Each structure stands twice: as C-alpha cells, then as structure tokens.
Amino acid sequence: MAWNIVEKILDAHLVSGKMVPGEEIAIRIDQTLTQDATGTMVDLQFESMGVDRVKTDLSVSYVDHNTIQVGFENADDHDYLESVAKRYGEIFSRPGNGICHQLHLERFGKPGATLLGSDSHTPTGGGIGMVAIGAGGIDVAVAMAGGPFYLACPRVTRIWLEGKLQAGVSAKDVILKVLQVFGSKGNVGKVFEYAGPGVATLNVPARATITNMGAELGVTTSVFPSDQVTKAFLRAQGREQDWVELKADDGASYDAELKINLSELEPMVACPHNPGNVEPLSKFLGQKVNQVLIGSCTNSSYRDLKTVALMLRGKKIAPHTEVGVACGSRQVIEMLSQEGLLFDFFSAGVRLLENACGFCIGNHMSPGTNAVSLRTSNRNFEGRSGTQSAQVYLVSPESAAAAALTGVFTDPRTMDLPDPVEDPVAFKIDDSLFLYGETAGRGIPEAEIVRGPNIGQVPSGKPMEEKLDGVATIKVGDRITTDHIMPAGQRLKYRSNIPVYAQYVFEHTDPEFYGNASRNRDAGLANVIVAGESYGQGSSREHAAMCPMYLGVKALIAKSVERIHRANLINFGIVPFVFSDPSDYDRIEKGDRLVIDGFRAAIAGDGKATVRDETKAFSFGVEVDLSERQREFLLCGGLLASIAKR
Ligand code: MIC
Ligand code: SF4
Numbered sequence: 001m002a003w004n005i006v007e008k009i010l011d012a013h014l015v016s017g018k019m020v021p022g023e024e025i026a027i028r029i030d031q032t033l034t035q036d037a038t039g040t041m042v043d044l045q046f047e048s049m050g051v052d053r054v055k056t057d058l059s060v061s062y063v064d065h066n067t068i069q070v071g072f073e074n075a076d077d078h079d080y081l082e083s084v085a086k087r088y089g090e091i092f093s094r095p096g097n098g099i100c101h102q103l104h105l106e107r108f109g110k111p112g113a114t115l116l117g118s119d120s121h122t123p124t125g126g127g128i129g130m131v132a133i134g135a136g137g138i139d140v141a142v143a144m145a146g147g148p149f150y151l152a153c154p155r156v157t158r159i160w161l162e163g164k165l166q167a168g169v170s171a172k173d174v175i176l177k178v179l180q181v182f183g184s185k186g187n188v189g190k191v192f193e194y195a196g197p198g199v200a201t202l203n204v205p206a207r208a209t210i211t212n213m214g215a216e217l218g219v220t221t222s223v224f225p226s227d228q229v230t231k232a233f234l235r236a237q238g239r240e241q242d243w244v245e246l247k248a249d250d251g252a253s254y255d256a257e258l259k260i261n262l263s264e265l266e267p268m269v270a271c272p273h274n275p276g277n278v279e280p281l282s283k284f285l286g287q288k289v290n291q292v293l294i295g296s297c298t299n300s301s302y303r304d305l306k307t308v309a310l311m312l313r314g315k316k317i318a319p320h321t322e323v324g325v326a327c328g329s330r331q332v333i334e335m336l337s338q339e340g341l342l343f344d345f346f347s348a349g350v351r352l353l354e355n356a357c358g359f360c361i362g363n364h365m366s367p368g369t370n371a372v373s374l375r376t377s378n379r380n381f382e383g384r385s386g387t388q389s390a391q392v393y394l395v396s397p398e399s400a401a402a403a404a405l406t407g408v409f410t411d412p413r414t415m416d417l418p419d420p421v422e423d424p425v426a427f428k429i430d431d432s433l434f435l436y437g438e439t440a441g442r443g444i445p446e447a448e449i450v451r452g453p454n455i456g457q458v459p460s461g462k463p464m465e466e467k468l469d470g471v472a473t474i475k476v477g478d479r480i481t482t483d484h485i486m487p488a489g490q491r492l493k494y495r496s497n498i499p500v501y502a503q504y505v506f507e508h509t510d511p512e513f514y515g516n517a518s519r520n521r522d523a524g525l526a527n528v529i530v531a532g533e534s535y536g537q538g539s540s541r542e543h544a545a546m547c548p549m550y551l552g553v554k555a556l557i558a559k560s561v562e563r564i565h566r567a568n569l570i571n572f573g574i575v576p577f578v579f580s581d582p583s584d585y586d587r588i589e590k591g592d593r594l595v596i597d598g599f600r601a602a603i604a605g606d607g608k609a610t611v612r613d614e615t616k617a618f619s620f621g622v623e624v625d626l627s628e629r630q631r632e633f634l635l636c637g638g639l640l641a642s643i644a645k646r
Contacts, residue, residue, distance in 0.1 A: 002251035005223055006156045006191045009131040009246075013114050015148040021155045021255070022189065024627045026148035027131075030113040031058045032140050034090075035100045037065035037361075037488070038118035038541060040077050040496040042137040043084040044458050045640060046144050053089040053443045055146030058108060060434075061085045062093040062100035066492055067356045068363055073493040076452030080496070083450040086436050089443030090144075097433035098329030098355040101125070101297035105208050106331055107431065110242045111226030116143045120215045120540040120564060121297050121378065127208030128233070129226030129246045131191075134215060136542040136568040138639050150629060152563075154191040154220045155255035161198025163263030167420065168413035170307075171206035172299060172376065172396035174260065175213040176268035176278045181258060184216050184276030185479060185534035188563045190255070192222040195248060198262045199225060203423050204233035205301035212298045213378045216275035218537065218562055236427050267411055270394035273382040274479060281399055284409040289374050291367045292323045292404040294397055295353065296360040296377035300328030302335055303421045304376070304397040309341035310418035311401040312348040318407025324365050326353035335428050350404070362386035362489030374403050379538060381481045383508050386489045456497040459550045461573035461637030468554055468599040470526030472592045473517050474510050478532035482544040482565060484509050485536070495543060502547040514551070521552025528594050531558035532585060536565025545572040549638070555596075557611070557622055559585060570630045573638035575603060580621030587620070588613060596622075603634050 003011070007019060010027060017025030032054075034042045039061055046054075061081050066074040078095060085092035093103060100117070101124035109115070111129030115122060118140040125132030135149065143149055159178060165171075178192070192214055194207070202210075207224040214222030224230075226246035234243045267281040294300075294308055305327055317323045325345055327333040333355055336342050345352055351365075358364040360377040366386030367373040373385060373392045380392035395403075398412035405415070431437065436444075476484070487507050494501035506513040517527045529535075529548070535558040536544065545568035555575040559582045569576045579585055588594075592615040596602065602609035607624040626634070636642040 002249035002253070004156050004248045004252040004254060005193055005225060005246055006131065006154065009112055009114065017153065019153055021153050023153050024150055025153045026150050027114060029056060029116045029143040029149050031108065031115045032056050032143050033060050033062060033100055033104050033115065033117040033119070033122060034140060035065050035119050036063040036077055036081055037492055037495050038137045039081055040455065041458060041542060041546070042118050042141045043081060045138050045141040046088070047084065048458065048640065049141065049145045049643065051145045052445065054144045054441060056144060058440065059090045059144050060093060060104065060108060061090045062103065063095040064099045065357045065361055066495070067095045067354055071493065072452065073454040076454035077496055079450040079452060080455045082435065083447060087443050087445070087447040087449055089439060089441045091437055091440050092435040094433040094435060096330065096355060098327070099297045099300065099357060101212065102300055102328030105204065106237055106329060106427070111230055111246050112244050116140050116149050118540055120538065121212050123214050123221040124208045124212040124297060126211030126214070126221055126223040127204055128230055129224060131221055131223060133221050134540045134564055136540055136564060136571055138542060138571050139567065151220060152189050154189055156191050156193050157256040157258065158254040159192050159194050160196040160257060160259045161194060161262055162196055162259065163198055163261045164201045165262045165265060166413065167417050168398050169265050169267055170396045170398055171202060171209035173265050173268045174262065175210045176270055176394070177260060177265055178258070179213065179216055179270065179276050180268065180278035182217055184218060184274055184537060187218040190219045192217070192219050193248070193254070194222070194224045200227065200229060201262065203229055203303065205303050209298050213275065216378055220563060233423060236423060236425055238429050267396060267399045267413070269399070270380060272380055272391045272393065275379055275394060281395065281409060281411060285411060287409045288372060289321055289403045289408055290371040291373040292321055292400050293359045293365060293373065293375045294324070294400050295326030295328065296357065297328065298378045299376035299397050300326060300332065302332045303423060305332060305336060306341055306421045307418060308397050308401040309336060309344040311398070311415065312350065312405065313344045315348055315405055317349040317404050321404060321407045322351070323349065323404040324351045324353045324359060326358050327355045329355060330430065330433060331427055334430070338428065361492065363492060374400050376400050381483045381538060383487070384483045388508060454496050456499070458640065459498050459546060461549055461641050463637050464573070464600050464603060464635050466600045468526050468596040470528045470554060470594050471520050472530045472588055472590055472594055473520060473527040474506060474513055475530040475588060475590045476509060476532065479534045479537055480531055481538035482536055482541050483538055485544040486541055486547055498547060498550050501543060502550045505547050505551060517551040517553065526554035527552050529553060529556045530585070530588050531556060533559045534562055535560065536562040540564045542568045542571065545569045545574055549574055570633055571639040573634060573641070575624055575634055577622035577624050580623050584620040587616060587618060592616060600635065603631060
C-alpha cells in the first residue's frame, strides 16, 4: 500500500484505533515540550499523577513566555519548573536560551518522531519531518507519564510546491498564501503535507515558518519530507545521526490538494484582526507604519534575522517608526554577534529585545493607541498586542525590514536586497543553558520541589449533575480566540494562580463576565457560553477551559469549536455542544435561562439534548460527538477527576 508521510509516522506510533479519517486513534509520544506559561499547570498535573519520572524519550521544559519578571511571580514559576525538571528527568531550558519552538528545532527535533507540546505552535517541528502536535497541558502531562495521545485520525491535504521564491519573497508569504486560500476556520481534523519540487528550495527554518503557522489554519499539524536539506541542517547542528529519510510513497493518496507556484508568489500580509484575513501587500503600499517588530517563533531564525540585518546595514530606521528585533535563540544571537550583525541593528536604531516571546504575547512593546504595527509573528488577534485599538499586520521579515526603513508599507522587492542568506555549514553550538541533560529521563528523586507563593493548585471538577439549570452568561460571535477568553500580556503572570487569573476571563469581551459568572455559580446556577463559528481559535492554553470551569461554566453551545480548545473543555468537564440547527443561535440572548433536563443522561447516551430557553419560551437541539473516553471525563468532572477515580 502507498502511504503518505503522515500515515507512515502515525502508523509507526499507533497504540490503538484504526487509521480511518475521523476515528479516534491513540499514538505513542516520543518527545514533549512545555513552556512556562502553560508548563506550571502541566507539571502540577504531572506531579498529581504519582509517577516517578518522565517516561518519554525526551521531555524539555522551556522558559520563554513569562520572562518579564515584574514582581515575584515569574521568577517563582521558573524556580518551580526547574525543580520539577530536576526531580522528574525533564531537560530545563533556562530563560534567555530562546523560544521553545526555535530551540527544539535546533537541538532536539527528529524526523519521523512524534512531539506533543503544550503550545499551539508545536507543529513548527513539522519543518524537520516530525508529527508535532499542540495540545492542552494535561494531555502533555499524560504523555510525560507514558500515556498515549488521543486524536481524530486526520484527513491529509497535499500542498504541492513548484518553482522557486523570488528575492524579497519568503516562507512567510507561502504560508500567508495558504491561509488566504483555506482561511483560519473549517480546517479542523486535517493535516497539511508539503510536497513537490519546490520543497528542496526551502531550508529547514523556512519549512518551519510554514508548519508553525499551520496553527493559524486550525489544522492538527503540518509536515515536510525529511530530505538532503534536512540532513544538511542536522549536520550543521552536529546531529546528523538523528536524520532519517522520509518521503511519501509513489501513488500515496490525499484527501485534497493545493498547488502553489513559488515563483509566482508576491509579498502578502495578514490584516487585522485575524491571521486568515490575507491580502497582497501591494494593496497597502505607502500607508504609514508606527511600529515594526521582528522575531517570534515564526521568523526568528539565523537566516531571517541576518537577512534583516543586511537590509538595514548602513541605513537608519524611519523617523516615526519604532523597530524591535528579538532573536529566536542564543545560537542565533551569538552567531549574529560574531558576524558583527548586531552592530547593523544598533546602528540603524533598532531596539534589541530579549530572546523570548515578548511582544508576540503582548508582554512587551505594546503599540500606541490606534497604532499600525507590522510584525513577523503569527497572530494578530484584537488586543493581543496589549493595545485594544492597535492595528496589527503580519508580514515576512523582508517586508518588515522594508517598512522599518521607509516608515510605510513597502514592497521589499523594490529595496536594495542582500544576496540570499544560506544556513551555515556549522551552527554555533552551546547547550550550557539546557540543564539536567545528564539526568534526563531519570531525574533526581531526592531533589526538592520549590514552591513559592505564586504556585497554586489545579482546580478540581465535580461529577456532572443530572440536570443543567443555567444561564447564558455570555453570547459571543464567530472566531472567538483563546486570547479573548483568557487574556495573556499583563495577566500572564497569574497562570499558576487560578483564583486570581479567573478574574480576567473575557476581560475585554465582557467585563461583567467574572461578576455575573461568580454570582450564578454561588447561587447554584450553571454558566453557559453561547458562541458562533470556530470558538476557541488560537492558543493551546488550557486556562481558557480551566478558569471558566473554576467559575462554574458547565457547557458551551457553539456553531463550531476548534480542536485543541474542544479537547481542553472536555478535559476540564465542560461540555462543548454544537447547535443541531445553527440558526437557533440568533434566538438566544445573554441572560436567558437555559435548562437541560436529561443533561447527564444525554452525555452518557448519544450526546443529543434538548435545551429549554425558559426566558424566550422555546426549545432547541444541541449535540456533542464524544468518544467513550471523553464521555467518562465529562461524567466524572474532567480528566484529572477521572484519573483519581481509577
Ligand atoms: C500563544 O502564542 O498564544 C501562546 C502564548 O504561545 C499559547 C500558549 C499559552 O497561552 O501559553 C499557544 O500558542 O498555545
Ligand atoms: Fe511565543 Fe508567540 Fe510563538 Fe506563542 S506564538 S510560542 S507567544 S513566540
């Protein structure tokens, strides 16, 4: 039988289930990654599972999101994470080392292996030929404890690449083109596999830029073949032994296909406020830009930042435009520094930022009121930058550098472009900020776990009640992201402290939500969220389920729900219903009293229920498609409660 790459990797890791698209399968996870903003909850949940050490081939705990350290909270989190890594055999990546996805690609990613990460951009690893999937923290904790990961067996779309990118057009423009075609909703349950003669023209970091932003499509993951280019990258990282060839068999079948001629691509831009709103950059030429930020896990490789440095060489940034650059890793910044390229940034007037997520998560350099900000990151959701009124556009490093110099949207192909930057024959390797490599997989049983006052507890769920007697506490529209549900930025430091963080649920969408939800909960009423299409887009943060659970949210009724968030809701005992007839959405209003008499029975049965809107005096149908396992979680009050019961 002829297989595609996704089928090959999944089949080699299959633990249970049949490889039939849409059916639930379980796969063995070789590697995990966590980052600090989700990692404290992962480690707390892992600790509660009572295993003596991590059971994967490799588990890395990165610190890259919460590095601001205003107050004690972030530092407490770092100490806790380090001590758990030491105790249980994770490798710990110290703050300052860089962004998890860039570092994992450089130092640990392996073609043909599976990677599960508590961050939605984990599919960056697909650039090196891994099946790399983003998931909620508790799913990662289970994998660290040796359990399999459950997912719907995906449908595979082939993206056939031909031709070669012109100078000034790069990998970001490729993925923005893919986003323009497929949009940021409606791609749940798919994997995008890249193929064709154009693949060989893209180096590993370029491929990783493309697979990284598969997260914005909402696909389960994206994957490239592992070829001679992959081998050269691994050799340059001193890891040639990790290379294996991976390609689709002749005649492998795909569910759908898109052909892209790289030679014909032009610079693209994702417009406010969604990465799926893609237009050609040419539409905006000459419009003023207040801020340019270059970096994030999408575009912070050696190739990208060297290209930017060379474009800025000997020039000055535009007078009314502020410009920041953040390198993806210490390897990148050290190499730029050795080659004198940091001088080009400083001399041009660029502000050099920490090797971390920083601006991308609204943790740094929020733009001014109504400012236009051009970024090389992957998300431009409303308010994510830290400024509600800012207009954030996503572009390639070349387009960003062009705007940094001119102060307006500029086609980089009209600028003085350097020769193409190739990856070096040998990257500069210094793993000294990775701790506990010698005890990885074993840990140090006697190591003490350090818990400062910022380290709270994981809230526990209660078994599902027979009847749902509740209120439509909030009604939201389409494409509500986890940034809307659980803001990051200045609230990020409360990630380990659920009672405090819960105060900010829907902070900007409905400032009354916390008060109303708490009142309903205390009066014994369930809170219900009513939503449109594609609810829960974006990040993997399980806090967007955990904090609503803490506030007594028992059900979501949406037109559709995104993959990672749906799994998180189930893991935390919240039922992700969809409308049987989506037009019923229009009839419900915030504050309506909603009742499901046979709530528990419906979940134990076929997942279909009738909701009575007592305020409007009408009834409507809702349904939820559950596996046996998911049904059990919901009935018990969540995954942790279900583990405790066993
Ligand atoms: C993001 O880019 O939104 C984040 C912050 O990296 C999240 C994880 C988190 O919320 O901690 C993600 O992408 O999963
Ligand atoms: Fe960090 Fe931004 Fe990447 Fe999320 S998308 S991991 S915040 S750099």
